[in-house]
Amino acid sequence: MNQKTVAVVGAGPAGLFAARALAEKDIKVALFNRDIRPGGLAEYGIYPEKHTLKIGLRRQFLNILEQENISYFGNVEIGENKDLSLSQLQAMGFQGILVTAGAQKIKELDLEGETLPRVYHAWEIVSRYNNLPPYSQIEYPLGKKVVIVGVGNVMADVARFLLQKGGVEEILAIARRGPAEIKFHETEFAHIAQNLDRSDFDAEMERVTPLMLKLGQDPNETWAFIEKACENCEERTSSTNLKLRFLKSPIRFIGDEKTGLQGVECVENTLIEENHSMKTVPTSLHTIFEADTAILAVGSSVDGEIGLPVLKDQFAISPYPDYPQDGISYELMYPDTQKNIPGIFVAGWSRLASYGLVGISGKDGSRGAQALYEYIDEKKKNSPDWKELEFQILNSKNAVINKKMMKQLFSIEAEIATKNHLAEYKFATNQEMLTALGLV
Ligand SMILES: Cc1cc2nc3c(=O)[nH]c(=O)nc-3n(C[C@H](O)[C@H](O)[C@H](O)COP(=O)(O)OP(=O)(O)OC[C@H]3O[C@@H](n4cnc5c(N)ncnc54)[C@H](O)[C@@H]3O)c2cc1C
Numbered sequence: 001m002n003q004k005t006v007a008v009v010g011a012g013p014a015g016l017f018a019a020r021a022l023a024e025k026d027i028k029v030a031l032f033n034r035d036i037r038p039g040g041l042a043e044y045g046i047y048p049e050k051h052t053l054k055i056g057l058r059r060q061f062l063n064i065l066e067q068e069n070i071s072y073f074g075n076v077e078i079g080e081n082k083d084l085s086l087s088q089l090q091a092m093g094f095q096g097i098l099v100t101a102g103a104q105k106i107k108e109l110d111l112e113g114e115t116l117p118r119v120y121h122a123w124e125i126v127s128r129y130n131n132l133p134p135y136s137q138i139e140y141p142l143g144k145k146v147v148i149v150g151v152g153n154v155m156a157d158v159a160r161f162l163l164q165k166g167g168v169e170e171i172l173a174i175a176r177r178g179p180a181e182i183k184f185h186e187t188e189f190a191h192i193a194q195n196l197d198r199s200d201f202d203a204e205m206e207r208v209t210p211l212m213l214k215l216g217q218d219p220n221e222t223w224a225f226i227e228k229a230c231e232n233c234e235e236r237t238s239s240t241n242l243k244l245r246f247l248k249s250p251i252r253f254i255g256d257e258k259t260g261l262q263g264v265e266c267v268e269n270t271l272i273e274e275n276h277s278m279k280t281v282p283t284s285l286h287t288i289f290e291a292d293t294a295i296l297a298v299g300s301s302v303d304g305e306i307g308l309p310v311l312k313d314q315f316a317i318s319p320y321p322d323y324p325q326d327g328i329s330y331e332l333m334y335p336d337t338q339k340n341i342p343g344i345f346v347a348g349w350s351r352l353a354s355y356g357l358v359g360i361s362g363k364d365g366s367r368g369a370q371a372l373y374e375y376i377d378e379k380k381k382n383s384p385d386w387k388e389l390e391f392q393i394l395n396s397k398n399a400v401i402n403k404k405m406m407k408q409l410f411s412i413e414a415e416i417a418t419k420n421h422l423a424e425y426k427f428a429t430n431q432e433m434l435t436a437l438g439l440v
Contacts, residue, residue, distance in 0.1 A: 002383050003028045004376050007094040009078045009086075009306070012040020013057075013358045014348020014365030015100035016064045021369035022098075023069035027376070028386060030094070030393065031070055032084075034077040035132070036401050036409070036433050038065065040102055041349075042358050044132040047157050051423050057358065062410070065403050073393055074401030075430070079306045083397045086307045086344065092392055093384025095376045098330075098368050099306060099315075099346045103353030107301040107313050109149075113253030117260035118143055122154050122297035129161050136428035143292030144169040147264045149250050150297035151175040152183035158295055159242060160191045168240050171195075172289055174264075175246045176280050178208055178271060179222035180215075186229045193226070193233035195242040201226070208246050215271060215278070247271070248287065249280065253294060263288045299354035308344065309335050313353050315346050323371040330371040343379075345372045399439045412436050 004027045008015045011033035019029045037043050042057045065072055076083045078101070089097055106121040108114065120140055127135035146168055148155045155173050162168045175182065209219045248266040255262040268285035271278045301313035309316040309332065318340045321329035330351060332341040347368025348361040356364070394400050401409075409427075417425035427433045434440045 003386070004095055005030070005093070005384055005386060005389065006096045006098065006372060006376065007032060007089045008369075009097065009099045010034070010040065010101035010348075010350065011038035011061075011072065011074070012100060012102050012348060013042050013061075013361040014102075014350070014368070015040070015098075016061050016365070017362035018098050018100055018347055018365035018369035018372075019070045020064045020067065021366040022373060023067040025373055027069065027373065029070045030389065031065075031072050032076045032078050033072070033074045034101070036075045036406075036430055038072065038074065038406065044130045045126055046130075046358075047160065048130060048424070054424070058410070062407065065406065070403075071390070072401070072403045072406060074406060075434075076393070076396060076400055079303070082305070084393070090343065092389055093382075094389075095343075095379070095381045095383065096372045097344045098365075098372045099308065099344065099350050100348045100365055100368065101303060101306055101350050103300045103302045103313070103349040105301040105303040107296075107299055107353075109250070109296060109298065111250060111252060113255060113261070116253050116255045117141075117257065118255075118293045119253050119261050120293070120295050121300075122148075122150070122158050122295050123300050125158055125161065125295055126154065131426045131428045133428065133430045142168065143261075145291045146171050146293040146295060147250075147289055147291040148173045148295045148297050149264075150183075150299075151244070152297060152299075153185060153188045154297040154299075156184045156188035156192055158297055159195075163192060163195055163238050163240055163242075166238055168238075170241045170243065172243045172245060172291070174248045174250065174266060174289075175244065176249050176269060177278055178212060178215075178217070178246045179205065179219065180212060180217040181278055182222070182225070186225055186232075189226075189229040190232040191234055192242055193229040194236040195238065195240050196226070196230065197241045197243050200241070200243045204244060204246060211247070211271065215273060245289075247280075249282065250294075251286070254288065261292055261294055262290070264291050264294055265289075302350055302353055308332055308341075308346070311335060315350060317346070317351065321371070323374040325367040325371050328367065330368040343375065345375070399434050401437075405437050405439075409433055409437055 008019050008031045011031050019031045022029050159171050212219050247269045250264050251267050252265040265288045267282045269280040302315050304310040316335045318331040318333035321331040330345045347365045413425045
């Protein structure tokens with residue numbers, strides 16, 4: 001068989017769009033996914049109540065999987081000491097590999113007290129409420145005074161969850177920079193704006209206005225943004241007070257193993273403009289916020305266990321790609337020698353952790369696929385025997401999920417949802433999914 005054959009690792013939006021782009025160029029794609037379900041964070045990150053978006057994406061993803069050139073291998077984790085390693089995939093004869101495994105590792109801040117009880121990473125909370133195994137089975141007790149570190153859309157989602165869950169008196173969202181650098185979108189903030197403590201917000205804006213004016217920023221733009229979100233906000237159904245604090249970075253989580261978190265110590269920052277962006281500079285002022293729960297919504301890290309070099313929270317992206325796409329590098333390098341790693345490409349959140357919505361990640365996947373395509377087109381390696389490859393993959397572990405099983409699982413879940421008058425139903429454990437499919 002002469003058909004070129006590649007492996008795509010990770011079936012989130014980036015991997016699925018990459019697989020489609022490659023399949024359309026008549027490349028045979030083996031799409032590996034650690035989770036049983038495809039979709040990545042579109043399935044397990046996007047807020048559960050965004051049913052229309054989620055159902056639309058699921059349908060689009062299933063359509064992609066319909067392509068004959070794509071074979072889905074769900075429930076197969078790639079990495080060192082996992083079901084298959086990257087070097088095993090290379091040894092099996094894949095002509096190139098695209099890693100689109102997202103950034104699914106907790107990003108540590110390395111602060112004192114970070115492992116205290118009731119200090120969580122947003123990843124854990126989001127995965128819990130979205131039913132991602134194994135987080136779906138872990139309890140994350142929450143207190144009454146919650147500090148969320150970070151002011152992006154994930155903060156807005158987590159705050160939305162806390163408001164709906166109830167029992168929280170105060171949510172304090174802490175921003176490293178100022179109001180002009182807020183990252184959440186107005187539409188996301190509108191889900192929580194009804195609980196914003198307006199007099200507290202006014203006072204906080206007054207506090208930071210002199211710095212904003214000094215930097216040439218317009219506080220009225222922040223007011224207008226917040227006003228609009230408040231106009232479009234939901235009905236207030238809980239007494240939780242939502243507060244925002246700007247120009248603060250956590251430096252220590254205070255508490256002990258027995259009682260858990262009791263406070264979050266922050267340093268006050270100021271801002272200076274450097275190379276057209278705002279850089280934070282810590283001052284000598286410290287504040288301690290009383291809190292019994294902290295949730296770190298500061299993005300996540302790529303997973304080094306996949307077997308690729310990591311620098312800080314990102315894979316080691318080569319600054320000198322051989323196959324750049326629109327000036328972007330989808331290639332990796334060995335950090336020691338700075339030499340490019342041949343034949344392995346990255347895209348989506350694996351290329352740039354925690355960056356962009358589904359559309360952006362999908363596009364990035366397609367561009368990464370183009371880089372991989374140019375590589376295999378140039379190298380002209382021999383194509384492997386597909387039947388032999390498939391045999392090895394299916395024997396790499398029990399219960400490898402294929403497209404047919406996937407569709408069957410979705411229809412079983414849809415039936416349960418209909419029967420119980422639910423907008424959606426999703427099995428919370430791999431065991432349940434495999435049992436429903438008759439595989440265990
Ligand atoms: C809390 C949250 C809310 C969001 N809400 C929205 C929203 O409302 N709208 C929107 O457009 N975007 C939203 N996003 C962003 C969107 O989810 C991302 O842009 C997108 O999912 C990133 O795609 P990806 O394919 O790069 O990675 P991911 O979606 O993370 O997919 C990675 C895939 O790789 C698989 N994988 C991981 N490790 C391995 C391995 N070792 N071997 C094999 N497979 C592996 C995983 O199982 C997963 O399927 C949200 C993100 C978060 C975190």
